[in-house]
Amino acid sequence: MNAGRFAGALAALAALASAPRAQDWRTVTAQRGIAHEDALHVVVHYGDGKLTLRAADPAVLYDVNARFDADDARFERRYDAATRTLDIGVDSATMDRVTLRPRLSSSAQRHEATPGYFTLGLARGIPIDLVVHLAMGEAEFELGDLWISRLSVTSALSHAVMDFSTPNLQPMDELTIDASVGGITVHRLGNARAKRVKLLMGVGGGEVDLRGAWTGEMTLDATVAVGGFELHVPRDAGVKVIASTTLAGLDAAGFTQRDGAYYSSNYASASRKVTVDAHATLAGVEVSWIEP
Amino acid sequence: MRAIRVIIAGCVVAGAATATMAWGQQAPAASSAAEVTAVLDSLAKDQNGIALDAADLAPGPRTIDAKQHVTGSVGAWHGPLTVLGTVDGNAVAIGGDVIIGKGARVRGDVLSLGGSITNQGGTVDGETRSISALTVGKPGRPPLTRAEVVRRSVSLATGWFLVLALIGLGALIVARPNLEAVADAVRVQTVRAFVVGLLTQLGIAPAFVLAVVACAITIIGLIAVPFLVVAAAAAVAGAFALGFLASALLAGEALAGPRNGDASFAAMLQPLLIGLVAFLALWVAGSAFSWVGGVGYALRFISALVTWIALTTGLGAVVLTRAGARPVAPPAQLARAPSTELEWQTPTPVTGVAAARRPTPAPRQGAGGGR
Numbered sequence: 050m051n052a053g054r055f056a057g058a059l060a061a062l063a064a065l066a067s068a069p070r071a072q073d074w075r076t077v078t079a080q081r082g083i084a085h086e087d088a089l090h091v092v093v094h095y096g097d098g099k100l101t102l103r104a105a106d107p108a109v110l111y112d113v114n115a116r117f118d119a120d121d122a123r124f125e126r127r128y129d130a131a132t133r134t135l136d137i138g139v140d141s142a143t144m145d146r147v148t149l150r151p152r153l154s155s156s157a158q159r160h161e162a163t164p165g166y167f168t169l170g171l172a173r174g175i176p177i178d179l180v181v182h183l184a185m186g187e188a189e190f191e192l193g194d195l196w197i198s199r200l201s202v203t204s205a206l207s208h209a210v211m212d213f214s215t216p217n218l219q220p221m222d223e224l225t226i227d228a229s230v231g232g233i234t235v236h237r238l239g240n241a242r243a244k245r246v247k248l249l250m251g252v253g254g255g256e257v258d259l260r261g262a263w264t265g266e267m268t269l270d271a272t273v274a275v276g277g278f279e280l281h282v283p284r285d286a287g288v289k290v291i292a293s294t295t296l297a298g299l300d301a302a303g304f305t306q307r308d309g310a311y312y313s314s315n316y317a318s319a320s321r322k323v324t325v326d327a328h329a330t331l332a333g334v335e336v337s338w339i340e341p
Numbered sequence: 342m343r344a345i346r347v348i349i350a351g352c353v354v355a356g357a358a359t360a361t362m363a364w365g366q367q368a369p370a371a372s373s374a375a376e377v378t379a380v381l382d383s384l385a386k387d388q389n390g391i392a393l394d395a396a397d398l399a400p401g402p403r404t405i406d407a408k409q410h411v412t413g414s415v416g417a418w419h420g421p422l423t424v425l426g427t428v429d430g431n432a433v434a435i436g437g438d439v440i441i442g443k444g445a446r447v448r449g450d451v452l453s454l455g456g457s458i459t460n461q462g463g464t465v466d467g468e469t470r471s472i473s474a475l476t477v478g479k480p481g482r483p484p485l486t487r488a489e490v491v492r493r494s495v496s497l498a499t500g501w502f503l504v505l506a507l508i509g510l511g512a513l514i515v516a517r518p519n520l521e522a523v524a525d526a527v528r529v530q531t532v533r534a535f536v537v538g539l540l541t542q543l544g545i546a547p548a549f550v551l552a553v554v555a556c557a558i559t560i561i562g563l564i565a566v567p568f569l570v571v572a573a574a575a576a577v578a579g580a581f582a583l584g585f586l587a588s589a590l591l592a593g594e595a596l597a598g599p600r601n602g603d604a605s606f607a608a609m610l611q612p613l614l615i616g617l618v619a620f621l622a623l624w625v626a627g628s629a630f631s632w633v634g635g636v637g638y639a640l641r642f643i644s645a646l647v648t649w650i651a652l653t654t655g656l657g658a659v660v661l662t663r664a665g666a667r668p669v670a671p672p673a674q675l676a677r678a679p680s681t682e683l684e685w686q687t688p689t690p691v692t693g694v695a696a697a698r699r700p701t702p703a704p705r706q707g708a709g710g711g712r
Binding site: 077078082084124296 | 389458465467469473476
């Protein structure tokens with residue numbers, strides 16, 4: 050066989066196989082001022098790219114700035130003033146691709162210099178019931194200056210970083226984070242002032258610090274499958290750990306075991322306490338101290 | 342003459358550029374009533390658009406004065422829209438910016454298509470938004486055209502062919518004897534190889550789970566689990582690839598003629614590529630008709646079935662030959678025990694050809710070692 054012809058045929062086939070998919074980028078901005086809203090229910094969907102969530106400027110109910118590929122996704126937002134519900138996001142075909150059919154030819158283009166993004170600002174000073182569904186990409190939640198009454202984050206293939214930089218205006222009823230693959234990092238979770246925190250970490254594990262202005266008793270349920278879970282607790286807080294591990298280990302140095310639980314030495318005298326119910330499989334659970 | 346050509350070419354290019362420009366960049370002079378109607382129709386259908394009556398739209402820059410009170414909506418076509426007074430409806434700029442002046446009030450939404458919005462101290466009761474272009478007709482997952490369906494399928498098939506061709510080249514360079522041995526096993530023990538391949542496919546997952554659990558019992562084994570996963574994946578992929586290449590080699594020999602025992606690189610390359618092209622042709626045929634419902638499905642089913650049989654048989658042959666390390670000789674060349682003593686009473690060749698050795702029975706224990 051002629052080597053030149055063979056090489057030429059291979060090159061032609063390679064060009065055919067890797068023909069890039071055209072992209073059609075759109076940018077959208079939207080903003081609405083606060084009228085008479087005294088609460089807000091927000092549902093966010095985001096498929097692929099970078100999601101940033103933060104507090105909006107004063108007197109603004111929501112503002113959004115998004116860039117997306119119109120061939121692949123659609124920017125959707127519906128605000129119902131009667132129910133004070135904002136349903137917003139960039140619904141991407143990626144959500145289906147993650148679970149159903151990966152697209153091979155566009156992978157190189159998807160990592161271009163300026164990928165898709167979705168930046169959402171939410172109102173300050175009114176209670177927000179926030180539900181976030183992430184498919185893939187990365188997410189950054191800067192939740193300081195917001196009043197979150199309930200938070201639920203579901204992530205399929207993303208790494209999410211969350212920071213409660215200032216104390217929540219009122220205690221939060223419940224905070225749930227369900228991260229299938231990718232892991233989570235939560236800074237100053239104590240500022241959420243959540244009575245009950247549920248963390249489900251699939252593959253990738255997570256790191257959480259409980260610094261912040263929480264008082265009383267907090268319950269933290271952590272389920273981690275593969276990876277590790279690091280919990281940093283302020284020194285003044287009392288900690289009780291109930292661990293259920295399968296092919297996993299618990300590292301709680303200085304803790305005393307009694308009645309099937311591990312207690313920190315200051316547990317009885319501490320003014321604020323956290324009970325950690327950890328379920329780990331093929332993962333390590335580590336509880337350590339951090340300055341408040 | 343040449344100048345005329347240049348001018349014509351320039352006009353063609355300019356025309357094409359104008360036709361493909363976004364709405365926000367379109368020249369006002371090029372606008373027609375039909376265009377305006379089309380854009381307003383699209384704007385109304387766009388999920389982030391707005392409904393605007395053509396009567397509310399004015400060409401070029403437009404200003405609503407501070408003392409002005411518009412009971413309906415206002416719009417500007419390719420010019421900035423400045424609102425200083427009160428608008429009871431929506432304020433829309435198509436292909437331009439919107440400026441909300443101090444003290445102005447818009448009771449509806451403010452929208453800029455292809456421009457930006459500046460609020461200098463006015464009040465907007467509704468939503469303020471800007472969109473870079475319309476997205477009408479582009480839902481989240483647009484239906485693929487016939488050409489896109491075919492191109493996508495052919496690209497996928499071609500990509501796999503390229504990957505296998507490269508692996509095949511590598512196998513011919515570094516593991517030619519193994520490939521030959523596996524191909525021999527496919528040829529000689531086809532049914533057995535298929536059955537073994539089928540059983541292997543069924544057993545891969547349980548064996549993998551058992552291996553992981555066995556490793557995870559101990560701490561050292563737990564550390565080895567990631568390596569086991571990678572190694573197992575590589576081994577399975579390698580076995581499938583080697584087996585399929587062996588099947589492709591045989592298919593190529595069937596199409597291009599036998600090699601007559603020639604195991605050189607050049608002699609094996611041609612049938613291997615022909616075999617791979619044959620499989621590629623099957624898939625391309627299925628892809629080319631993928632837009633034709635029944636025929637497309639039937640062709641792709643046949644392609645999948647043939648490929649699976651080749652994969653399974655090849656995998657079985659890989660297992661039978663221990664990845665080609667233990668060749669299976671064809672029946673005609675299998676060593677056969679002599680049936681009679683007379684078979685060994687042939688004259689020894691005198692031309693230098695090595696004669697067959699007569700098997701000698703192993704000495705019995707306790708026979709004293711003497712003859």
